[in-house]
Amino acid sequence: MSDDSLGSVLADVLAASHRLAPRAIPDLVRDAGRRLGLTDARVYMADLQQHELVALPAPEHAREGAADGGSAAPETLPIDTSLAGRAYRTETVQLTRPDADDPARTGWVPVVDGIGRVGVLRVTAPELDAPLLRRCEALAGLVALVLATKQPYSDLLAETLRSRPMTLQAELLWAFLPPRTIGTSAVTSSAVLEPAYEAGGDAYDHSLARATLHLTLLDAMGHDLASGGCSAAALAACRASRRAGGRLDDIAVEIGRTLDRWIPERLLTCVIADLDTATGRLDWINCGHPPPLLIRDRHVVAGALDRTPHPPLGLTGYDIPVPPVHTVSLQPGDRLLLFTDGVTDARSSAGELFGEQRLTDAVVRALTDGLPAPEALRRLIHQILVHQDQRLSDDATILLVEWHPPR
Numbered sequence: 001m002s003d004d005s006l007g008s009v010l011a012d013v014l015a016a017s018h019r020l021a022p023r024a025i026p027d028l029v030r031d032a033g034r035r036l037g038l039t040d041a042r043v044y045m046a047d048l049q050q051h052e053l054v055a056l057p058a059p060e061h062a063r064e065g066a067a068d069g070g071s072a073a074p075e076t077l078p079i080d081t082s083l084a085g086r087a088y089r090t091e092t093v094q095l096t097r098p099d100a101d102d103p104a105r106t107g108w109v110p111v112v113d114g115i116g117r118v119g120v121l122r123v124t125a126p127e128l129d130a131p132l133l134r135r136c137e138a139l140a141g142l143v144a145l146v147l148a149t150k151q152p153y154s155d156l157l158a159e160t161l162r163s164r165p166m167t168l169q170a171e172l173l174w175a176f177l178p179p180r181t182i183g184t185s186a187v188t189s190s191a192v193l194e195p196a197y198e199a200g201g202d203a204y205d206h207s208l209a210r211a212t213l214h215l216t217l218l219d220a221m222g223h224d225l226a227s228g229g230c231s232a233a234a235l236a237a238c239r240a241s242r243r244a245g246g247r248l249d250d251i252a253v254e255i256g257r258t259l260d261r262w263i264p265e266r267l268l269t270c271v272i273a274d275l276d277t278a279t280g281r282l283d284w285i286n287c288g289h290p291p292p293l294l295i296r297d298r299h300v301v302a303g304a305l306d307r308t309p310h311p312p313l314g315l316t317g318y319d320i321p322v323p324p325v326h327t328v329s330l331q332p333g334d335r336l337l338l339f340t341d342g343v344t345d346a347r348s349s350a351g352e353l354f355g356e357q358r359l360t361d362a363v364v365r366a367l368t369d370g371l372p373a374p375e376a377l378r379r380l381i382h383q384i385l386v387h388q389d390q391r392l393s394d395d396a397t398i399l400l401v402e403w404h405p406p407r
Helices: 006-018 022-035 059-067 082-088 130-153 155-159 168-176 225-245 250-262 356-368 373-387
Strands: 040-046 052-055 076-078 107-112 116-126 181-183 187-194 202-209 214-221 270-274 282-287 294-297 326-329 335-340 396-403
Touching: 006 022, 006 130, 022 040, 022 130, 052 116, 052 168, 076 082, 076 294, 082 107, 082 116, 082 202, 082 373, 107 130, 107 335, 116 130, 116 181, 130 155, 130 282, 155 168, 181 202, 187 214, 187 373, 202 225, 202 282, 202 396, 214 225, 214 335, 225 250, 225 270, 225 282, 225 373, 250 270, 250 282, 270 335, 356 373, 373 396
Parallel strands: none
Antiparallel strands: 040 052, 040 116, 052 076, 107 116, 181 187, 187 396, 202 214, 214 270, 270 282, 282 326, 294 335, 335 396
16 A cells, blocks of 8 residues: 655655656656645746746647647746736745636645745645645645756756747856846845847856855846857856855956957956855945945935946956955845846837836835745836837846845
8 A cells, every 4th residue: 555645755756756757747746746635736837038837748748749740839827917827926825716617626836946936836626725735835845846956958848938949149148047046044136137038148146155145247248149158258257266265356357367368359247246144244346337226125225336337347458457346234134136237228119218217116116015036026027028118129137135134
C-alpha cells in the first residue's frame, strides 16, 4: 500500500525530479496532486513579459499537436483580469465559488521560487479545506524548485514562455541575466527589462554575499549585437572582479579595462552599488548614469542620491581617474530605485516624455497600494509600454530594492 502522506509525496516528487525531462513535469505534478487528494493539478508559468499565465503543455497535448502537423497552442490566462492572475499578482491563494453546474472547487496557488514569482498551480477537488490547501502550498513550493532547476537548459520551457522569436542580442543578454527577483528576510531586489524580445544595450545584476546585496545597472551605447556584447562583457568583468574580492572602484576600473581591450569605442553608463543588509549602509558609484532615487515613507527624498557623475566607462584614450565611491545610510523600509534613461525618455505618440515625475508617481502609487516590489515593477513597465504605444525606442530597465530588516 502506498504512503500518500505529505512528506512521502513530496519526497517522491523530489526523487523523480532529478532525472525528469521538462516535458514530464505536468504529469508528475498531476499525479502528486491526486495522491494528496486532488482531482487535478496543473502548472501555469508567467510569460516573459508577465502579460499571461501559460499552462505547461502535457505530453498528450504535444502528441496531439504533432499528429496535426504542428504544436498545439497552450492555454493562457491574462494576469491582469483573471483569478489565476490575482493569485500571481498578490501571491495569495484564490478560490472559485462552486455552482450548480460544477460543484467542485478550484484553487489557484502561487508558485514562488524563494522570493521570485514563477506562476500558479491550479488545483481542483470536491472540497478545498484549509489542511488540503496547506498541502497544495507545499507542493507548489516544491514545483517552483523543480522549474527553477529545469528552466535554464530547457528549450521547451523557454518556447512555452515566449510569444514570438527573440533577436540575437536579446538572446545574448537574457543568457547572462540573473533571476528577476532575489531576496532574504532583510531585503528584496526586483528588476524588469523591456523590450524583452529586442533588448540590446541594457543589463542588470543583483547578488547576495554574506550580508551584502550587490547591484549593477548597465546601459551600453547603441542597440545592436555589439551593444549586447558590451553589456555582457561588462557583467562578466563585474562578476569576476567582485568574486575575486574587488571593491566597487575595482569593479568599475575592470569594466573600463575590459571594454578598452575587447570592445573599444563603445561607451557604457552604469550604477554599481553594495547594500549592507544588516546596517543599511549603501555604497555606490555612478558613471554617467541617471542618479538613483531614494523612496522613504512613500515619498521620493529629493536629491538624496544626486552626486556629480563620473564619466561613462569605455572612453578609450582618456586618462580617467578612479570613480569615487559615495555612501549614505538607509532607514528600515527605504526603497532604492535604479533605472536607465530609456525609462524617463520614453515618448508618447504626441512626443510627451514619460519623465522622472511620472516614474516616481507610479512607483509611489504602487507602494501605497501595498504591492510587493515585483508587482510594482510589472505594473510600472506595462505603463511605460502603454505610454509609448508598445514600441520602445530604447531599452528601459528598472531595479527596485526594498530594505526591510527584521525588527
